[in-house]
Amino acid sequence: MTGPLRIADHYDAELSRHNERLRAATGIGPTDQVLDIGCGAGQTTCDAARAAPSGGALGVDVSEAMLERARRRMIEERLSNVTYELGDAQTHRFRPAHFDVVISRFGTMFFDDPVAAFANIASAARPGARLVMMVWQSADRNEWASAIHRAIAGGAAPAYSPDAPGALSLGDPSKVRSILDAAGFTGVGFAEIQEPVYYGPDVASAYDLVCDFKTVKDRLATQEAAAAERALASLRETLAAHCTSDGVLFDSLAWIVTARCSMK
Numbered sequence: 001m002t003g004p005l006r007i008a009d010h011y012d013a014e015l016s017r018h019n020e021r022l023r024a025a026t027g028i029g030p031t032d033q034v035l036d037i038g039c040g041a042g043q044t045t046c047d048a049a050r051a052a053p054s055g056g057a058l059g060v061d062v063s064e065a066m067l068e069r070a071r072r073r074m075i076e077e078r079l080s081n082v083t084y085e086l087g088d089a090q091t092h093r094f095r096p097a098h099f100d101v102v103i104s105r106f107g108t109m110f111f112d113d114p115v116a117a118f119a120n121i122a123s124a125a126r127p128g129a130r131l132v133m134m135v136w137q138s139a140d141r142n143e144w145a146s147a148i149h150r151a152i153a154g155g156a157a158p159a160y161s162p163d164a165p166g167a168l169s170l171g172d173p174s175k176v177r178s179i180l181d182a183a184g185f186t187g188v189g190f191a192e193i194q195e196p197v198y199y200g201p202d203v204a205s206a207y208d209l210v211c212d213f214k215t216v217k218d219r220l221a222t223q224e225a226a227a228a229e230r231a232l233a234s235l236r237e238t239l240a241a242h243c244t245s246d247g248v249l250f251d252s253l254a255w256i257v258t259a260r261c262s263m264k
Contacts, residue, residue, distance in 0.1 A: 009041070009069075010200075010209055011040060011041065012041065012043045013198055014197050014198050014199065015105065015106070015197065015198075016198065017195035017196065017198075018105065018106075018134060018193065018195050018197075018252075018254060019043065019044065019047070019105060021134075021193050021195065021256065022044070022103070022105050022132070022134045022256060023044075023047050023051075025132055025191070025256050025258070026048065026051070026101060026103050026130075026132045027101070027130065027132070028048055028051035028052050028055075028101050028103075029051075029052065029055070029100070030051075030052055030053055030054050030055065031052065031054045031055045032051075032052045032055040032100040032101050033052070033055050033056055033057075033058075033098055033099045033100050033101075034048040034049070034051075034052055034055065034056070034057040034058070034099060034100070034101045034102075034103060035057075035058050035060070035094070035099040035101070035102045035103070035121070035124060035125070036048060036057060036058065036059040036060065036102075036103050036104065036107075037060060037089045037102065037103070037104040037107045037108055037121065037133070038060070038061055038062075038089070038104055038105075038106070038107015038108060038110075039059030039060060039061045039066075039067075039070060039084065039107065040061055040063075040066045040070070040105075040107070041066050041069040041070050041073060042059055042066075042067075042069065042070025042071070042073045042074060042082070042084065043073070043105075044059075044103060044104075044105045045057045045058075045059035045070065045074075045082055045084070046073055046074060046077055046079055046082060048101070048103060049074075049079045049081045049082045050079070052081065053081065055081065055100070056081040056082070056083070057081065057082050057083075058082075058083050058084070058085065058099075059082070059083075059084045059085075060084070060085050060086075060087050060089055060092060061084070061086065061087075061107075062086070062087070062088050063086075064086050067084045067085075067086055070084050071084055089108075089111075089117055089120065089121055090111045090112065090113060090116055090117035090120060091120065092120070094120070094121075094123065094124030095124060096123055096124065097123070097124070097125065097126050097127070098124055098125075098126065099124055099125050099126065099129055100125075100126055100129050100130070101129060101130045101131075101132065102121055102124075102125055102129060102130070102131045102132070102133075102261075103131075103132050103133065104132075104133040104134065105133075105134050106134055106135065106136065106167070106254075107133075108133050108135065108170065109135055109136070109165065109166060109167055109168070109169045109170045110165045110166065110167075110169075111165060112165055114169075114170075114179045114183075115179055115182045115183050116183075117183075118179060118180060118182075118183030118184075118185065119182075119183040119184055121183070122183055122184040122185060122261050122262075125261040126261065127261060127262070128260055128261060129260065129261040130258065130259075130260060130261075131180070131185055131257070131258065131259040131260070131261065132256065132257075132258050133256070133257050134193070134254050134255070134256050134257075135170040135171065135176070135254060135255050135257060136167055136168050136170070136171055136252070136253075136254050136255075137168075137171040137192075137253040137254060137255060138168060138171035138172070139168050139171075141171070141253040142168070142250075142251075142252050142253055143250045143251040143252065144197045144199075144250035144251075144252055145167075145168065147238055147242070147250060148210060148213075148216070148235065148238065148250075149215075149219075150238075151231065151234040151235040151237070151238040152216055152219050152220065152231040152232075152234065152235055153219060153231070154227075154230075154231070154234075170255075170257075171255075173190050173255065176188070176190075176255075176257055180257075180259050184261060184262045185259035185260060185261060185262060186259065186260050186261075186262050187258075187259055187260045188257065188258070188259045189257070189258045189259070190255045190256070190257055190258075191255065191256040191258070192253065192254075192255060193253070193254045193255065193256055194251070194252070194253050194254075195252060195254075196249035196250060196251055196252060197249065197250050197252050198246075198247050198248070198249055199239070199242075199247070199248040199249070199250065200247055200248050201247045201248075202243065202247070202248070203236065203239050203240050203243050203248060205248075206239045206243075206247075206248035207235065207236055207239055210235065210239065211232070211235075216235075219231070220232070
């Protein structure tokens with residue numbers, strides 16, 4: 001298997017340590033109704049459902065292929081209080097004022113209009129509901145972003161626009177606070193999370209995986225054959241330098257952002 005689905009199948013392993021930190025922070029109670037934004041293959045949704053046996057969890061994602069995997073996981077884990085819906089959380093028509101907790105593991109950084117998106121999410125939350133989401137910090141604080149980019153770009157530093165949707169778009173706490181305030185959330189807080197991301201048990205596995213990343217493919221597609229060959233050799237060297245007894249690991253920094261839906 002290649003491409004996005006293969007990467008998605010690896011995603012839970014890549015973020016296993018992050019997932020534990022997020023799960024510990026959600027504070028989901030046994031009767032809570034939970035909304036999971038950008039649920040992907042459903043690990044976080046199923047975690048939420050187990051924490052709320054007398055409540056329930058709804059996972060929303062823009063990828064039907066991911067939701068198919070999520071539904072299979074729900075069946076395999078014998079969970080009856082999980083549902084999934086295909087949709088973009090920026091415009092999806094949620095049940096109004098229904099959810100006690102809104103969670104997301106790196107699923108909220110891609111909105112074209114973040115204020116509108118979070119306002120729509122807030123409309124689905126009950127007054128006082130908790131928002132608990134994990135987002136990446138800036139590129140210069142995430143080795144996985146900077147080191148891999150430098151490897152395939154001849155040492156050039158990554159150039160990410162902080163105003164464009166993307167994986168690193170919510171790294172600035174002042175920006176996130178402004179967005180959430182405008183969208184109807186209060187009491188915004190940030191907890192720093194430093195955990196490694198995992199790209200596979202060895203260099204060969206990590207190389208195959210990373211070469212499937214869209215950013216890597218797009219960059220290599222712009223290079224002539226000799227330059228692309230040098231970039232791939234540099235990438236392999238970078239991965240080898242990060243190979244440990246626990247696999248290929250890159251340092252990362254994220255925020256767990258918490259807030260409350262304002263009283264309506």
